[in-house]
Amino acid sequence: MPWRSTGLALETLPPGSKREVLIEGATVLVVRVGPSVFALDGICTHEGGLLVDGTLEDEKIVCPLHGATYDTTSGAVLADPDGVVPPTGVATALQRYATRVDDGMVWVELP
């Protein structure tokens, strides 16, 4: 699978921050959790909320539209819209992409 540059320098992505990048038509959410960087589909699987506008709470991202919550380290759904737990399948897991840092720049592996 090809590696693609996000164009993001790691130093511009402090712990607890997030960015959205468009790569070959894909909307990718890049998040920094502690020392690690994760990349996921940036669009909520419920009704298309832009997750970059959501709230990042440690490793969790909360969708700005209806509150579905995802684990940014795995893409798993932690809560349905309106915070319903356990999740029922209303929202489905986000695609997660491998990341690496090369020469201070963040790269993602797209399918």
Ligand code: FES
């Ligand atoms: S669009 Fe994200 S919870 Fe509805």
